[in-house]
Amino acid sequence: MNWPAQFWYAPGILDMMWRYLSLVTFVVAEVALLTLPIRSQQPRIQVTSDSHAQLPSVVPPQQSPSPGTNISQTPPSAPSEETPGLTVVLDPAHGGTDFGARGPTGISESDVVLDFARAARIALEAQRLRVLLTREGNQGPSFDNRSTMINGLRNAIFVSLHVSSSGPVGTARTYYYVFPSDRTPAISPTATTTTAPQTPPAPQTPGPQITARATLIEWDHAQRSSVDLSRQLASLMQAELLPRFRGSPEMPIAAPVRQLRTIAAPAIAIELSSIDVTDAKRLEQMAQPLAEAIGRAVGEFHRPLNPAASSAGR
Numbered sequence: 050m051n052w053p054a055q056f057w058y059a060p061g062i063l064d065m066m067w068r069y070l071s072l073v074t075f076v077v078a079e080v081a082l083l084t085l086p087i088r089s090q091q092p093r094i095q096v097t098s099d100s101h102a103q104l105p106s107v108v109p110p111q112q113s114p115s116p117g118t119n120i121s122q123t124p125p126s127a128p129s130e131e132t133p134g135l136t137v138v139l140d141p142a143h144g145g146t147d148f149g150a151r152g153p154t155g156i157s158e159s160d161v162v163l164d165f166a167r168a169a170r171i172a173l174e175a176q177r178l179r180v181l182l183t184r185e186g187n188q189g190p191s192f193d194n195r196s197t198m199i200n201g202l203r204n205a206i207f208v209s210l211h212v213s214s215s216g217p218v219g220t221a222r223t224y225y226y227v228f229p230s231d232r233t234p235a236i237s238p239t240a241t242t243t244t245a246p247q248t249p250p251a252p253q254t255p256g257p258q259i260t261a262r263a264t265l266i267e268w269d270h271a272q273r274s275s276v277d278l279s280r281q282l283a284s285l286m287q288a289e290l291l292p293r294f295r296g297s298p299e300m301p302i303a304a305p306v307r308q309l310r311t312i313a314a315p316a317i318a319i320e321l322s323s324i325d326v327t328d329a330k331r332l333e334q335m336a337q338p339l340a341e342a343i344g345r346a347v348g349e350f351h352r353p354l355n356p357a358a359s360s361a362g363r
């Protein structure tokens with residue numbers, strides 16, 4: 050379109066265009082800064098899974114959401130041929146200034162669960178599952194940031210890891226979320242809710258295990274859409290933990306675990322006992338059987354419910 054010269058050279062228009070360009074530059078720089086820590090951690094993911102170097106990369110960097118980034122600015126990419134059917138978001142709980150439980154030797158829960166998550170990631174990547182950690186080091190993302198990380202994904206499950214300060218050493222429990230007022234079938238309108246800091250979760254891929262969500266979901270009640278699947282996942286997990294951690298309960302436990310409430314996907318928390326050991330090696334020795342249990346339970350949960358996943362992109 051040929052605009053009149055006086056229009057182009059009008060000082061007001063030039064000033065407006067300059068401001069617009071400055072704003073775009075600022076936004077681009079801001080997004081780059083926010084995603085920088087996550088991108089810079091990608092090589093660590095590859096390094097950790099060296100033992101599976103023959104496998105194709107299952108963590109496309111452009112699809113790694115940044116917990117601190119508004120998801121609406123970086124919508125999840127459309128599924129591609131290389132994207133496996135399921136993403137497992139492993140959540141080493143606590144972090145940052147929140148050390149979690151502290152043991153007599155000075156060891157902190159936040160460090161132990163990070164080691165657990167790294168071991169579990171290797172077990173899951175061996176199954177060619179895409180794995181993300183809610184923190185790669187001693188960062189301390191908020192509950193909502195961790196939830197945002199998974200709620201922006203299409204087909205994902207969430208496994209939060211804790212170490213208790215009590216309980217028989219060498220036992221493990223799986224939790225799934227139960228709403229305190231779970232007799233009401235619908236979302237309680239009286240609940241104090243936090244406005245979702247993002248767009249509603251994306252509709253699911255054709256996999257049958259997760260119902261498509263076409264309507265807005267209240268952030269504070271996001272888990273309501275996945276309670277049954279979370280319970281199934283928890284049951285599978287506890288069944289795998291039981292033989293590896295003798296003395297553990299046979300069944301998973303329903304509890305209002307805060308982190309799980311705002312997750313619009315199957316979500317569980319695993320808690321091992323306990324940080325109260327005089328020999329830190331006792332905890333180190335739990336990492337491998339825990340990783341095996343997570344790998345097996347997630348595999349069992351994924352396969353029968355989404356048989357197409359085993360043939361797609363593999």
Ligand SMILES: [Zn+2]
Pocket residue numbers: 142143149150158210211212
């Ligand atoms: Zn904890």
